[in-house]
Amino acid sequence: MADVKALTAGLEGVVRRRLGAEGVGGLARVSAGATQEIWRFQMIGGGAEVPLILRRAPGGERVSPTAVGLENEAALIEAAAAAGVPVPPVRHVLQPDDGLGRGFIMGFVEGETLGGRIARGEAFAQTRTFLARQCGEILARIHAMDPTPFPQLRRSSPAELVAQYGEIYRATAWPRPVFDLALRWLSDRCPPPPAVPRLVHGDFRNGNLMVGPDGVRAVLDWEIAHVSDPMEDLGWICVGSWRFGVDDKPVGGFGRREDLWAGYEAAGGAPVRREHALWWEVFGSLRWGIMCSGMAGTFRTVDPNVERAVIARRASETEIDLMRLLAA
């Protein structure tokens, strides 16, 4: 693939100039994410090979309007590291004269990200006994981060988020009565704007956590971080779509809500009220459902990839989750 050849040549230059290495090898695409390219490669130097990850805007330049931008994402990851959050080390943020577009190079962290293995695999049976609590502790550290160095992050109150996702849903022009029911339920019970808005990760869930037997080794995918009610993150990780079949472990299919909340409070997070957390879990299910259903339009217009069609049809799984939350 010409793509791989050109990128290898570009990366050779970057690691020589910026990281004092001699070359690169084994460049391979890890994921064809819609908003980011993720590549794995070996940095070669001094007789050793160091595995690294390149996260890059698709084609180097296309930047999603809803994402924070790759330079900001790298800065967020560095700030998170300073706050004691496990993250991959950022090695280099691409500069215009690197000629590779926008993105950054980070260390490769060994572990498992596949949600089903973390939720059900025998190798993680012991890990699952403390993982939910540990996630609560990590979220408390994220929410203690100072958002002021990141003025570009979107700031939204709960009511604004409900209105924003309501608009996205209505723009699809496809009636989904269960979504209307949920939007109405959320509006009727909407919490006030948080007294202290916090930096939230925005996509903290099973699937975005690099997990080893010792627990969470790195929190990944900071591209939709924003400033909001901190309970948003605590609800999102409980959404049914990331339980991987383990219904009685609402936290990512690996733990109990009570353990998540206890870890959060013990590490300095604000006290959790059950109905407040439930509101955010309902919001999270609806948000994921609206994100899925939006794939139908993208599939028809700009990217007729079969995977998009299948994700679009996952919207109905959030409808059954919402029915179980609201009408059971």
Added chain:
Amino acid sequence: MQDEPKPDEILAAVARFLREVAAPATTGHLSFNLKVAANALEMSRRQLELDPPAAEAEAARLRELLGQDGDLAQLNAELSLRLAAGALDLATPGVAEHLWATTLAKLAVDQPTYWGYRAALAELPQE
């Protein structure tokens, strides 16, 4: 009259080929995408089989619930409007039953293995 085999039989055979022959013969992204393609075909086959009677029952429930006529898209748009306005809600007789039946019918096509669907089937009172 078109000849046999029928579309549902052909879709099932192509899905089986993708999943059992093509996917194991490849690796990485290509193998993954072949399984996604097999899933998409199986979903389409289920829709051909299950949707006609389910859509008819859904429309009948909606006409009863809303007291008006129209095609399925119009009826659903009207239900959406009334739920959004709060004119109908889960306390309205028939609304919860209708939404449950409709959602279960969607899952039977989209993802009959989804754990939440399985759990809902187990929890619901048997008719």
